[in-house]
Amino acid sequence: MMRRRIHPGLIIASVVVGLIIVILVGAKIKSLVEAFRENRDNKSEQQVLQAQGVKLTYSKSWYQNKASELFRAMDSIWYDPSTWGTDEDRIMRIFGALKNNLDFIELESAFGVKDGYDMDAWLRGDLSTYYLDQINKMMTNRGITKRV
Numbered sequence: 001m002m003r004r005r006i007h008p009g010l011i012i013a014s015v016v017v018g019l020i021i022v023i024l025v026g027a028k029i030k031s032l033v034e035a036f037r038e039n040r041d042n043k044s045e046q047q048v049l050q051a052q053g054v055k056l057t058y059s060k061s062w063y064q065n066k067a068s069e070l071f072r073a074m075d076s077i078w079y080d081p082s083t084w085g086t087d088e089d090r091i092m093r094i095f096g097a098l099k100n101n102l103d104f105i106e107l108e109s110a111f112g113v114k115d116g117y118d119m120d121a122w123l124r125g126d127l128s129t130y131y132l133d134q135i136n137k138m139m140t141n142r143g144i145t146k147r148v
Contacts, residue, residue: 028116045105046105046106046109049100049101049102054102056102056106057097057098057099057102057103058097060106060110063106063107063109066094066097066107066110067110067112067119069090070091070094070107070111070122071122072087073086073087073088073090073091073094074086074122074123074125074126086127088127091127091135092131092134092135094107095135095138095139098144099142099144100142101144101145103144104139105146107119108120108146119148120148123148127148132148135148
């Protein structure tokens with residue numbers, strides 16, 4: 001009985017594909033772990049701010065609605081095929097409505113993790129440094145220390 005030889009190129013291709021899969025899965029797991037840690041840190045910060053008398057500006061449902069709106073502004077092609085790309089104006093309006101650190105944390109918490117990425121990762125992936133700087137300047141002008 002003759003054994004069939006496997007072509008060396010096929011072995012190399014299989015190893016490369018396997019490595020790529022391992023790297024992608026590892027990156028996804030790392031992203032989820034970081035989002036979990038950030039959420040835990042935000043909960044502690046939320047408690048400190050509330051103890052200092054800082055209150056949410058809006059209802060919990062407002063943050064849920066704005067988090068969904070924020071996601072649609074960055075992932076708009078799936079929600080409205082007539083649009084293409086990021087709706088920077090909508091994102092700026094959402095962040096323009098925040099009044100304090102607790103508002104920022106609540107929006108970030110309401111956003112959660114979408115497709116393996118938290119709000120910060122989505123914003124950094126979709127916005128140019130110009131818009132990131134504009135959001136951060138807006139936050140600074142309102143006394144909000146949180147940054148994107």
